Amino acid sequence: MTSDMDGKFDWLIAKAAAQPGPTLRVAVIHPVDASSLKGALDAAQAGIMTPILVGPIAKMSAAAELAGLDISGLVQIEAPYSHAAAARSVELIHEGNADALMKGALHTNEMMAEIVKRAGGLRTDRRMSHVFLLSTAGYHKPLLISDGALNISPDLTSKRWITQNAIDAACAIDIDPPKVAILSATEEVDPIIPSTLDAAALCKMADRGQIKGGVVDGPLAFDLAVSPESVATKGLKSPVAGDADILIVPAIEAGNMLAKQLDYLAGASAAGIVLGASVPIILTSRADSAEERLASCAFASAVAHWQRDQS
Template sequence: MNATAERTLTAQDFRLYSHACGDLNPLHLPELDGDGDGETEAICPAAYLASLVSALIGTKLPGPGSRETGWSLRLGKPVRMGETVKVQLVVEEKDARSVTLKARVEGPSGPALEARVTVVPPVKAQTFGSAEISDLLTRKHEKFQRLIAACAGLDPVATAIVCPHTPDSLTGPLEAFDKGLIKPILVGERARIEAAAKKARRDISGCEIVEAEGEEAAAKAACALVREGKAGSVMKGHLHTEAFLKAILSKETGLRGSRRVSHVFVLDVPSEERLLFITDAAVNIAPGLMAKRDIVQNAIDLARALGVKQPKAAVLAAVETVNPAMAATIDAAALAKMAERGQIEGGLVDGPFAMDNAVDVTAAKIKDLSGEVAGHADILVGPNIEAANVMAKELSFVGRAESAGVVIGTSVPVILTSRADSAFARIVSCAVAALHRHWQQTGEPVGALADRS
């Protein structure tokens, strides 16, 4: 008796294996150079090859319910990510209680693993399928990685970092600097900035420091750097959001543009193939109709800057039908008509939608909703700040999304991050700001994103 199987080794296989067992040896990880020679190795772990043998034992020979009681193995030629291996099992011996199997994993260059495995078969033959196993959702943020990669051809944006007084608020900008996304100008109290750098074990000798005492003074100084042409974006560090936005929104000394200023969360949700944009979750508390018009237009412009050729904006409410007793549904219908009449440009706008039928095609079909936005929304426009903020935080902390946050409608992009954000989120926020800055200057997305749209 014998059994065979084939498997092509993928980057995701190696990532799942490494996280499941804690083997973070960079030789096995597709993104890393394990031996310092300047190239990634992505060598398949020996234990993963053994697991392919175990999988064939547990599914084919002897099959579900088999229990392995002994192994002896010998390793051969290494195999790497992208290569296909063939797994073979042959019954060598058997008695009343156990079976000895000869196993072989063959790679492109010859045997990668040879083994003998002693197995106790199940008392009774069983069947078992993948439908009986819980789905596995892995966190992968390839969409954000593409945004970072798209900035490769851009010059770093001089960015005023306001109050980088803690290791967390300093590390994110410095990592964005390492990736060539920004050129940080550190605005705040020198002693606290230097203490944060020492604690984070980062060298800031190459960074300009603009001294300012207190949160309000630092935020005003950052805005002044923009007005003087010394900075092309501003980033919130460790200070209260109210103090930061007060300076940004000042009519006399702030960064207001021709439209209402608004905030957009950009989310990379593992279960979605597209980026999601949620607005406005941070600036406008209870916007009226004309303010919502600007909020939608800002989000469409940002989506286009990130390579979405024709963004689809769903204006959300609790229900997907117009109800005069629910003001959000009236605003949604009016915004859809305004877009139809050219008062909102560059994208498709429809509403009202409930959250489910805005993003899920099946839910939209069940409710008999038609149109290009139904079930396919890129942009989710909340009826107020509470709804949009809860929606974004729920996707981040329950749906395991990674998020970036920017304020737009300003003369330059404003990076608004939370103290709970990861360093990666801060890096992506810098990439989003750089891409939006390019859009402001050229009216086009960068070439790498335009080619994908």
């Protein structure tokens, strides 16, 4: 994601900064580039989080100096390379010395390898999933999309947790109850299109209380999820259609393409986090601006505080 923020997430940043209690302690994994460091510094200055920089201190200091950033006031923990930084950051969570993780200048799979370990990782009984939060002039409210970054081809059980995680994220930013559209290529349940069968099953799971906190409908084509005009033209009766807060996509390709199309063609700004682990994970792209990293920090902070209130 590369869009400029233009104040699109000011409301989210203000909400995170106003949360009661101590700020979120975030282990920033291998922040050896300017964007990772600036995102962490901006979030600290906004009162959203307290960064803990985990990585090779010499490289972090050199990157900060080159970018004209002052990181001398931040806690810095030595880890010689990126994989070691990921492992040490997970340890900080287990030690009670950090409340969340933030991806720096390393590949997602390298970071997630430590997080998903069955012994010593951050697994829960949920499936981990990524949630994009987008703000675009083309839609009248924030829009959440899942999963476009983590689960490649999720089965029905995984889609249940993808949907639940997205609902929880929406509730954490005061979208309550969120309207959830389970996307496919059609609004009809068609046995030859597996995603329509999954959508129908997810709706029934919501009816039975296996998915909680949101209003779920599907299958819905994209136009029916977000366009009241399309809904009226097709005469569809739905509590979600035309006004969705959350779009649940069939597979990672659809979610990734959809989010990036909104970014590059519709001027959207994006934040992104992973839920389903024992703590929120700020999962940004290496191409994200520092402003988008700040919004992702605010998103994670709101979710973390909401989760504390629920426990």
